[in-house]
Amino acid sequence: MKVLKNMHLAIALLLFFANAKAQKAVTTIPFEMVHGAIVLKVKINNSNKILRLLFDTGADGMALSKQLADTIGLKVTRSNNASVVGGHMQINVSDGNEVHFENGFALQNQGIAIFPQMDKGLDGIIGNTMTKRYVTKIDFNNNQLSLYEFDGYTYEKGGTIVPITVPAGLFIIPGNVEIVAGKTYAGNFVFDTGASYNLICFRPFVRQNKLLISGFQSEYQASTVSMGIASPTFNGNANSFSFANTAAIKNMPITLMAGGGQNESWNPGFDGSIGMGIISRYNFTINRKRNEIYLLPNHTYNYPMHFSLHNYLLGFNLKGELEVQSIINTANPDSIIPKGARITSINDIDSQQLLKNPKKIEEFKKLPKDKVWFKIIYP
Structure with missing residues (x-):
């Protein structure tokens, strides 16, 4: 019996060290x-x-x-x-x-x-x-x-496996968009670390499902630029978005591509992109041998979503600092706060308080422009 126990222990140790070796990063x-x-x-x-x-x-x-x-x-x-x-x-x-x-x-x-x-x-x-x-x-x-290396790789505990397909070298994930409560649109979306959005829906998907007239309320207009090709966009909030095995994200900022230029005849073969607004909330692992992405919530998972406030799109970075993500309205260049500037407080309420109590953000969004002021650290 003692020999058998020792044998089991030896096998367990061998498996442990074999796995540790396999898990060592290249x-x-x-x-x-x-x-x-x-x-x-x-x-x-x-x-x-x-x-x-x-x-x-x-x-x-x-x-x-x-x-x-x-x-x-x-x-x-x-x-x-x-x-x-x-x-x-x-x-x-x-x-x-x-x-x-x-x-x-x-x-x-x-x-x-x-x-x-x-x-x-x-x-x-x-x-x-x-x-x-x-x-x-x-x-x-x-x-x-x-x-x-692919062989022998195992994931950390506590995450979610997201199955993907990989046509043309891109990682495609099925998802469901709900612009207003009660009406869901199913689509296939690129897992896209190159996109700064939470979610962008491309023109064919927007046009086919008439998303711009589905009850969607645009907060501001902008454009997305890729390799010199610009397309107009409308930006607002979706009631929810969910994909694969993850929990639905409620009241999420979303970007809808409008018509213009080449995009009216453009057919990419998928419906939009899941961007860094969502992706950066997870540590993630891409495993093409298994056709899956493993998502593990990181320290930013419960941070408030990006939000628009008059001329600016604001969001909390990985350090928990409130940052200007982009400039929405450039009509008055003298008053522009540059992209990357840190907002230390809004109306004398510290940004760290906003991080813990995002309901205050909704209160600011209801105020007129001249009733909102920032304290800023310039980049």
Whole structure:
């Protein structure tokens, strides 16, 4: 009997150490958060130029602007037709590149799309290229991206498995949008870390379901820009949104794409994008071998949602600081608070009190513009 117990103990220890070995990350790469986006620092090939790339799961691969590609000496090997939010465009591609991260890890033989222009602010994007080769885990508590081998990987406890399909290299999740109570619209949505929204519904889905005239009340108009293609949007609140095995999100800010330009004939094959307003509330793991994403609520899970207040879209960042996410109305540039500015108080109520008591936010939204004032720390 003692021999049998010792044998069981030995087997348990072997399994423990085998799992620990399997769970060891191939590499752990630090990232920074810039206006709510995940940003990685890289060098490409033999260039010494440090590039800041958006980690964008709404893109299949890597992309740079033509100007930057020329600067670092990328060689065009072929051309391709690319789909971007709102339309299509012809691009060039450079194959066989080596991408070096700041911790010394490198990805070999990478294709890089070269666009005529890129959205301002960062040097380019790095999409789902890593997820093709490794289990990819994002930890917002520690600002780390870790890569693991597929075989033997197990998830932490306490999270939710979200099944996905992966057409064209993008992660698609079924979801249900309820603009007003009692009427639900089912759709398929991209898990998109490159989108700053909570949820954006694309033009074909909006038009087909007549969402703009479904009882939706727009709080402000704006536009979404992707690789130089702009599409107008209406922004307000949805009664709820739910996807896969997660709890429904109530009274959630939502963006509906209006008609204009190429998007009237654009058919992406999915209905919208789940963006960082929702995604950043979880530490998440992408496992393409199992076709699933594992969501584990992080310290921001119960933070208030982003909210519009007169000229600005405001939201709490990962540090619990209230930040200007974007500028809604630029008609009076002299009064503009820049994107990224921290709001320490509204009407002398400390932002930390608002974090704990979000009902106060609704009270501010009912006040006229001249009755709302901010205390600000500029970026």
